[in-house]
Amino acid sequence: MTRxxxxxxxxxxxxxxxxxxxxxxxxxxxxxGAEFVLWRPPTxxxxxxxxxxxxxxTLTPRSxxxxxxxKRQAVAELTWAAxxxxxxxxxLGLVGLRRxxxxxxxxxQSYLELKLGGFxxxxxxxxxxxxxxxxLHPFGRVKTLVDYCRANGRPAVFMPQAWxxxxxxxxxxxxxxxxxxGACRFYSRDSESSRSLESALCLxxxxxxxxxxxAFLFDRGTRAxxxxxxxxxGCTMQRPIVAITPNMRVYERSSGRDQDNAYLQALxxxxxxxxxxxxxxIVLHANEARPSVGGLDDRLLCGLVAAAVDRPDRCFRxxxxxxxxxxxxxxxxxxxxxxxRYHSFVFALEQGIPCLGISWSHKYGELxxxxxxxxxxxxxxxxxxxDLCERFDRAWxxxxxxxxxxxERVEEYRVVLSGLFDTIAADIRAAQTSTxxx
Numbered sequence: 001m002t003r004x005x006x007x008x009x010x011x012x013x014x015x016x017x018x019x020x021x022x023x024x025x026x027x028x029x030x031x032x033g034a035e036f037v038l039w040r041p042p043t044x045x046x047x048x049x050x051x052x053x054x055x056x057x058t059l060t061p062r063s064x065x066x067x068x069x070x071k072r073q074a075v076a077e078l079t080w081a082a083x084x085x086x087x088x089x090x091x092l093g094l095v096g097l098r099r100x101x102x103x104x105x106x107x108x109q110s111y112l113e114l115k116l117g118g119f120x121x122x123x124x125x126x127x128x129x130x131x132x133x134x135x136l137h138p139f140g141r142v143k144t145l146v147d148y149c150r151a152n153g154r155p156a157v158f159m160p161q162a163w164x165x166x167x168x169x170x171x172x173x174x175x176x177x178x179x180x181x182g183a184c185r186f187y188s189r190d191s192e193s194s195r196s197l198e199s200a201l202c203l204x205x206x207x208x209x210x211x212x213x214x215a216f217l218f219d220r221g222t223r224a225x226x227x228x229x230x231x232x233x234g235c236t237m238q239r240p241i242v243a244i245t246p247n248m249r250v251y252e253r254s255s256g257r258d259q260d261n262a263y264l265q266a267l268x269x270x271x272x273x274x275x276x277x278x279x280x281x282i283v284l285h286a287n288e289a290r291p292s293v294g295g296l297d298d299r300l301l302c303g304l305v306a307a308a309v310d311r312p313d314r315c316f317r318x319x320x321x322x323x324x325x326x327x328x329x330x331x332x333x334x335x336x337x338x339x340x341r342y343h344s345f346v347f348a349l350e351q352g353i354p355c356l357g358i359s360w361s362h363k364y365g366e367l368x369x370x371x372x373x374x375x376x377x378x379x380x381x382x383x384x385x386x387d388l389c390e391r392f393d394r395a396w397x398x399x400x401x402x403x404x405x406x407x408e409r410v411e412e413y414r415v416v417l418s419g420l421f422d423t424i425a426a427d428i429r430a431a432q433t434s435t436x437x438x
Contacts, residue, residue, distance in 0.1 A: 002034040002428060003119040005057070007142050009126050011045045012290035012297070015343025017324040018218040019125040021052065023159065026217060026418075027123070030425035037119060040141065044291055059111055074100075077107035084110030101140070108144035121155045121428045122146065125214070127342065128162035128363065130178075131196070132171050139174040150183040155427045158186035160211040160420075162363045164196025172200045185427070187211045187420075190366035211420055212413040213367075215346045221329035229330045230283065233316040240280045243331055243348070244271060245287050245339030246301035250360045250380050259308050262383065263358070264301060268308035269385035270338065270392060275314050277389075278396060282309065284317040285330060287341035291321055298341070336399055338392065340380075342367070350410055354402040356395050358383060371409050373402070 006023055009016030024036050038045075038054040049056045059076040081103045085091065087110075097103045112118060122145045129138040149156035158179070166172040179186055180201055187209050188194040194208040201208075230237055244267055254263035271282045284305055286298035302317040309315045322330065328347040331337055337348040338356045342363055345355045349371060357364045357377040368377040376395050378388065395402065 002031050002121075002432065003037060003116065004031070004034055004121045004123055004428070005037045005039050005116075005119045005145055006054070007039045007122065007124045007126065007145060008041075009129065010042060010290070011048060011324075012321075013127075013288045013343075014322070014324040014327045015127050015215060015287065015341070015346070016125075018215040018328070018343060018347070019127060019159070019213070020054075021220070021324065022214045022218045023123050023125045024053065026214075026421040027425060027428075030421060031428060037116065039145065057111065057116065059107055074103075077103050080108075080110040080114075081106035083114065087114070104140070105144055109148070112144065112148055118148070118152070119154070120432055121424075122149050122157065123424070124156075124158040124161075126158075126161050127213075128361070130171075130175060131162075131164045132166060132168045136170060136174055139171075139178060143178065146178055146184065150181075153431060155424070155431055156184045157424050157427070158184060159214050160187040160189035161193070161213075162190060162361070163188055163193040164200070166196055166200040175200050185424075189213050190363055192362040192366065212417055213343075213346055214417055214420075215343055216350050216410060216413045217417050218324065218328065218347070218350070221325040221332070223329065223332055225326060226329035226331070226333040229318070229320075229322065229326055230316070230333060232320070233283065233318050234312075235281055235283060235316045237281075237333070240278070240335045241283050241333055242271075242274045242278075242280045243283045243285050243334035243337045243339075243344075244305065245285045245331075245337065245341040245344035246298055246305060247340035247360070248288065248298055248301065250340045250358060251301055253360055254380065254383075259304055261304075263380065264304050264308065266358075266383050266385045266388055267339075268305050270388050271305060271309045271315060272311075273389045274392065275309070275311060277393070280335070282311075282315040283330070283334065284315065285327065285339075285344065286317075286322075287327065287344045289321045336392075336395060340364075349406055352403045352407040352410070354395050354399045354406065356388075356392055358388075372405050 006020055008020040011017040028034055036054050037057050038049045039057050041049050041056050046056045059080055060072050081097055084106050146156050166175055194210050197208045246267060250263050251261055254261050256262050274280050284302035286302050288298045290297050299319050306315050306317050331347045332351045334353055336354050340358045348355055357368055358380055359365055359377055360380050365377050368374055376391055
């Protein structure tokens with residue numbers, strides 16, 4: 001049986017969930033009978049992962065006794081690391097387990113060998129995790145997996161994602177250690193990420209290949225599902241719909257708090273303009289929603305915008321935690337999507353729906369420009385409500401023409417991504433054949 005380990009982000013972020021499910025679906029179609037292991041998911045994602053057909057790789061056993069321990073993860077790491085040292089007859093190594101980094105690395109290695117029995121490929125399906133802004137933690141999370149692939153001749157593939165920058169010496173060294181030497185196949189999804197990797201890895205310009213985000217192949221969900229979600233919100237669907245997807249990262253980087261936040265004021269001002277000037281209904285969508293944080297996520301921003309608009313008959317939201325499938329279905333009912341969530345845009349664009357973006361990262365501008373929407377993205381530091389409304393008016397008037405051109409470009413994306421998954425599956429089969437023959 002082919003066993004593929006997927007390193008993904010939190011499913012609370014619908015983009016992470018969609019990328020992970022897309023990798024599973026696309027590789028399962030090319031590798032019949034393959035088993036997919038989800039690497040170190042948080043407790044809140046474990047049940048859902050099992051329902052979705054993943055084997056969650058968790059160091060901590062599921063039992064009331066373990067759950068009651070205040071430092072259960074550290075205890076689990078200590079247990080797995082000690083088992084590995086004893087099994088490999090290295091008792092002196094027990095002294096080094098006082099260091100968290102060593103303990104964690106040995107625990108993960110022990111889990112791979114003793115619990116999983118190894119694996120045949122690593123696929124990293126993060127959206128944006130490796131760069132100065134995120135520090136060293138994401139590298140530590142995946143290092144054991146990359147080391148295993150390197151030592152055993154197994155493919156390690158980093159799917160198209162945003163990278164960098166790598167101005168910090170520690171993160172630059174970490175990305176070199178992870179990717180250098182030809183052991184990994186890796187892709188960026190935009191030109192700035194490619195340049196960041198080329199600089200950090202001392203590669204010539206053009207050496208790092210760019211590919212579209214894999215979520216452009218995420219096609220789960222139906223319009224009927226989206227309409228059901230809208231119905232639970234109280235939206236009658238009798239008028240055109242503009243979906244707004246706020247982002248906590250932009251909120252945190254903008255001046256003011258709560259309804260005095262400049263970013264939220266601009267979104268509320270645009271929402272009022274859309275209702276009054278274009279006769280639409282507003283649907284506020286939380287792309288990132290975590291049950292464990294009690295609504296201190298994008299749902300908080302949706303609530304603040306709704307309160308500022310103060311039109312409960314025309315502005316709708318929900319505190320329910322939607323799946324990626326439900327999110328895509330909901331956004332598929334919109335006539336235009338506004339906001340700052342990358343994968344909310346991907347969900348919409350994949351269905352031919354025009355978007356207006358407020359950017360906090362280079363990834364937004366590059367996505368919009370590549371789809372011919374360059375004039376419909378604005379940097380958060382240049383945010384002005386009047387300008388935002390003018391851009392919306394232009395996009396609204398041109399939405400049918402924009403939809404046609406978006407669909408044509410997205411079809412090109414799908415062809416490229418299908419070829420990418422063909423290549424990855426072929427690499428996995430070739431590595432399995434080579435291992436079997438040795």
